Amino acid sequence: MSNVIKWNAMGTALKPQFKGKDFLALTDFNTDEIFYILKEAQELKSLQKQGKPHPYLSGKVLGMIFEKASTRTRVSFEVGMLQLGGHAIFLSPKDLQLGRGESISDTAKVLSRYIDCMMIRTFSHSTAEELAEHATIPVVNGLTDIHHPVQVMADLLTIQEHKGKLAGLKMCYLGDGNNNVTHSLIEGAAKVGMHISVASPPGYLPNGKITEKAIETGKLTGSKITITHNPVEAIKDADIVVTDVWTSMGLEAEAEKRLKDFAAYQVNAEICQHAKPDYIFLHCLPAHRGEEVTAEIIDGPHSVVFDEAENRLHAQKAILKLLLE
Numbered sequence: 001m002s003n004v005i006k007w008n009a010m011g012t013a014l015k016p017q018f019k020g021k022d023f024l025a026l027t028d029f030n031t032d033e034i035f036y037i038l039k040e041a042q043e044l045k046s047l048q049k050q051g052k053p054h055p056y057l058s059g060k061v062l063g064m065i066f067e068k069a070s071t072r073t074r075v076s077f078e079v080g081m082l083q084l085g086g087h088a089i090f091l092s093p094k095d096l097q098l099g100r101g102e103s104i105s106d107t108a109k110v111l112s113r114y115i116d117c118m119m120i121r122t123f124s125h126s127t128a129e130e131l132a133e134h135a136t137i138p139v140v141n142g143l144t145d146i147h148h149p150v151q152v153m154a155d156l157l158t159i160q161e162h163k164g165k166l167a168g169l170k171m172c173y174l175g176d177g178n179n180n181v182t183h184s185l186i187e188g189a190a191k192v193g194m195h196i197s198v199a200s201p202p203g204y205l206p207n208g209k210i211t212e213k214a215i216e217t218g219k220l221t222g223s224k225i226t227i228t229h230n231p232v233e234a235i236k237d238a239d240i241v242v243t244d245v246w247t248s249m250g251l252e253a254e255a256e257k258r259l260k261d262f263a264a265y266q267v268n269a270e271i272c273q274h275a276k277p278d279y280i281f282l283h284c285l286p287a288h289r290g291e292e293v294t295a296e297i298i299d300g301p302h303s304v305v306f307d308e309a310e311n312r313l314h315a316q317k318a319i320l321k322l323l324l325e
Contacts, residue, residue: 015036016030016032016033016036018033018322018323019322019323019324019325020137020138020323021138021323022132022138022139022140022141023138023139023140023141023149023150023319023323024125024128024129024132024139024140024141024147024149025141025146025147025149025184025187026147026149026152026153026184026187026188026191027187027191027210027213027214027217029191030191031191031192031193031221034153034156034188034191034192035192036322037153037315037318037319037322038153038156038157038160038315038318040318040321040322041153041157041311041314041315041317041318042157042160042314044314044317044318044321045311045314048083048313048314053085054083054084054085055084055085056084056085056321056325057081057084057085057086057116057320057321057324057325058084058085058086059085059086060081060084060085060086060087060116060117060324061086061087061088061089061114061115061116061117062077062081062086062087062088062089062115062116062117062118062119062320063088063089063091063111063114063115063117063118063119064077064078064088064089064090064091064118064119064120064121064142065091065096065118065119065120065121065122065131066090066091066092066093066121066142067093067120067121067122067123067127068121068122068123068143068250070121070142070143071285071286072284072285072309072312073119073121073142073143073150073312074090076312076313076316077119077142077316077320078090079313080313080316080317080320081320083313083317084317084320084321086116086320089115104127104130104131104134105130105133105134107131108130108131108132108133108134108135108139109134109135109136111135111137112135112136112137115137116137116138116324117137117138117139117140117320117323117324118131118135118137118138118139118140119139119140119141119142120139120140120141120142120144121142121143121144122143122144123144123145123250124144124145125141125144125145125146125147127144128141128144138323138324140316140319140320140323143180144180145180145250146180146183146207146210147180147183147184147187148180148181148183148184148284149184149187149188150312150315150316150319151181151184151284151312152181152184152185152187152188153188153315153316153318153319154308154309154311154312154314154315154316155185155188155242155282155284155308155311156188156192156315157311157314157315158280158282158304158307158308158311159171159194159240159280159282161307161311162280162304162307163239163240163280166192166193166194167192167193167194167221167222168193168194168195168222169194169195169239169240170194170195170196170197170237170238170239170240171185171189171194171195171196171197171238171239171240171241171242172196172197172198172199172234172235172238172240172241172242172275173185173196173197173198173199173234173242173243174199174200174231174234174235174241174242174243174265174266174267174271174292175200175243175244175246175262175265175292176200176204176244176245176246176248176258176262177198177199177200177204177205177206177227178200178204178205178206178207179244179248180248181242181244181284182198182200182206182244183206183207183210185242186198186206186210186211186214186225187210187213187214187217189214189223189225190213190214190215190217190218190221190223190225191217191221191223192221192223193218193221193222193223194223195223195224195225195226196223196224196225196226197226197227197228197233197234197235197238198225198226198227198228198234199228199229199230199231199233199234199235199265200227200229200265201229201261201262201264201265202229203261204261204262205227206227211225211227231264231265231271232271232274235271235272235274235275236274236275237274237275237276238274238275238276238279239275239276239278239279239280240279240280240281240282241267241272241275241279241280241281241282241302242281242282242283243265243267243283243292243293244283244284244292245286245287245288245291245292246258246259246262246288246291246292259291262291262292265292266291266292266293266294267281267292267293267294267297268293268294268296268297269294269296269297272297272302279302280302280303280304281293281297281298281300281302281303281304281305282304282305282308283298283303283305283308284308285305285308285309287305
């Protein structure tokens with residue numbers, strides 16, 4: 001496994017080639033690239049905390065396409081571009097002709113003539129893929145129904161900060177396994193050599209193809225992927241405990257059924273007794289206290305959810321800098 005940045009004879013990190021790439025899913029990046037992004041994020045965070053200007057993207061413009069509502073994604077991308085010296089344009093469905101029938105391909109080609117990068121937060125992953133296929137500028141996935149890679153880069157940065165490493169740790173995810181966060185967590189864990197156990201009720205397991213590919217990656221990095229229906233088995237000796245809302249955007253009609261189906265997968269004090277005493281708790285937010293997690297946990301001493309939320313800013317700045325510099 002290569003879980004550290006490659007160095008040349010002068011002791012300088014060898015920078016992977018990111019410029020012009022899309023950032024749609026973590027599976028598209030190798031282990032060294034993932035760790036390089038994290039290293040870049042740490043450096044940018046340090047500069048920001050010291051109040052040092054870092055206008056690496058002066059004059060660059062990010063177009064942000066939102067088909068789904070957002071707090072963290074919009075604010076972190078917009079502030080990130082401003083801190084990098086660039087500019088961000090918010091584009092809702094009302095602001096684009098997509099709602100009136102203009103094709104994704106035409107939208108991609110037109111916007112590519114005006115701006116330097118696109119971020120899209122949308123329902124179908126195929127929409128992001130089609131946008132990237134026809135764009136001549138980088139496209140960043142701000143969330144789709146299958147993947148949420150920018151969130152998981154923030155998660156990995158948060159874990160690294162609190163645990164001092166990633167490889168060899170055990171992450172436990174309890175709840176809906178067939179959602180974007182879970183899929184990207186599985187991919188990210190496999191890339192960095194972290195073990196991950198996902199416990200979900202029948203009918204809610206992660207995408208089989210994503211899991212199979214992660215298992216193959218894990219053979220190279222030392223990561224072990226476990227999928228189970230048993231939450232106690234999954235959380236046993238976990239270093240990190242993660243959950244997400246039980247009803248994602250677009251699935252509101254299933255809310256009542258999901259409350260019943262996921263009742264045994266709530267992150268609470270009783271289940272967390274099976275994790276390591278120094279476990280940390282992650283949640284991408286927004287959270288529904290009393291549903292997927294109790295207030296005792298998310299507002300307790302093990303929770304690092306607001307560090308995690310802040311790190312969306314730093315991880316995304318690193319991604320934008322590397323794609324556009």
